[in-house]
Amino acid sequence: MSSIDPIYQELAAKMGKPDLKNLPLLLAKLADLEEARILNTLSASTEVIAEKLNLAKETVTKHLKALFEKGLVFQGKTGWHLTRTWGALHDSAGSSDVVKYGDVLDEEFFRLLQATSEEDREQRVSDVVTGKAPLRRNMRVIPRWKSIKNIPGLLPYEDIRQIFKASDPIVLLPCACKRAEPDRECKGTVPEVTCVTCGRAGQYNLNRGAGKKLTYDDALALFDTFDQLQLVHLTGNTNRLPSLVCNCHYDCCGQFQVNKKAQEVLHQDVIVKSRFIATIDPKKCKGCRLCIEKGCPAGADTIRYYPELGEERATIDAEICIGCGLCVINCPSEARMMKMVRAPDHIPEPDVKAGEAD
């Protein structure tokens, strides 16, 4: 393990994470030594790389294509670039074509992906403790559209229908988090391919053969199949149309895991709640416990005794509720509905500095 070439350490540092022990190993798994040398010359054009490394242009082109499809490089306006951040690498490499690159993207790769994520999560939280970096809160919950469809004043970037309508292309992608957790709790019920990328990000994934294009109707139909599943839609936390809509399971999602860690250590959330919370009409609730046993991904549902009814009925902890709407669309007694509790400025402009808490 310690025998890998120091070039991988250099590449890890270029991705802004010199301290992650597993990242060089992950990179060594993804790129052979010749590919790593190419990565280390970036940013550059194909010609410059060929000249610098004394390789045939065809060889460089071939390598770059493979590196692009594995999510390690991007072709921009001025040439080829190394994937800039570890976070981007996680998302792109982890969702690449595992059939075509089966020899690289194997069990060992996903084990390393998981280990690097775990290490990074620890570091993100400890960086906040030591004051090295602010806590970034990049992802926000958007409710199931069926749970909020009749509420006036919906914003386009919190309504899946509006997001999909405005996005071209819509591209379905395997979830890197789910792939990296072979023993995930949701394995039996939740498919691995659940992430939706939109617009330019979607096109990028199509170009590298990682995703599948969906029509608007396909995309909504797919989300219908998630109705019963304990998934939460997460998206970028800005008041712009997002380029990614995740369907996250609280057990295996990287965001939920860092959220849990931040709650334990910092008593802060990383995942930003939606503008809504679920409410319950105890008179309509039949106390079936469905919401508790297989419902709330945040654990906000409990049963309590209602003296005025003389019975036990469900209740929601409004502090914990993340506003995903799952319980609202699944309550068999239709005892629940969503209520808008936060103003539009809950969702920030893209330039508002990250790390700001409520």
Next chain:
Amino acid sequence: MGIFHCPVGAAFYDDEDCIDCGMCTAETEEQMVEASKKIRIFLRANAPKPGPIKKVTVCGKGGVGKSSLTTLLARALRAEGYSLLVLDTDESNPGLFRMFGFESGPKPLMTMLSRFASGTPAPGTEWLMGDTINVEDIPSEFILNNDNLKFLMIGKIEDPFQGCACSMADIARDLMRKLTLKEKEIVLVDMEAGVESFGRGVERNVDTVLIIVEPSFESMALAGKIGYMCEGMGIYRVRGVLNKVPSEKIRQRMIEELDRKNIKVIGTVYYDPELSEAGFEGRPPGQSKAAGDVETIVKNLFNEVD
């Protein structure tokens, strides 16, 4: 931060849309602030050109004369041949209808809210649920009508359990967004005092913001704040209107100060006792010097667009 969270929607660094702001690789607070600045400059430079003046909001600190000037603006706009829809969202000041010469207010739009509470739209609220709303679609019970001037009121929350304060702004925002105006139709919104309404996003659907400024430190400071927020929201026709100006010297100083805050002044209303008296008595202001000043402001506004 993964590739998928780019604030300007680029798929990766150096992609077609990338502005090299550095947000994707920012680690420290300073880097993030630096990136934020670049994004803000970019957003400002690439804002779509404002179209014709259709949806105008009048705002400013409490007591600067928003209601009085709204009344005069409406009058001046009607003189220019526009038909007006005045939307009163200022719940702290329920007497605006009197200043327009109406005896009593219309039924507040807020009264509809209880009908939404069930989660399914009740009969009578369909007009608000469609994709667009024409002025004629609004039920007459909510409108006061007088010779090319229609008056609407959002109303205030009477019952604290009716819902959170956002609901009021939600209705106002929905209405403003969906309202489709014909040629020579203008909506004029009298905003509640302060900047809270901006946070609720009512202004997002507005093309023109007039900030009424009086010669006071607080009023000008708030104007700066409003201007900054408008910029972030992509509203680029934000103009200052000086009110209660006692002298030319003060006017110059106000213009200089607002210029420093990046706010262009579109006109001046000099101190006019008639305006104060009318405001005090809650009646429409008479033909006064201030009315003439406002006519000039309206002319300036349209000349600027042409």
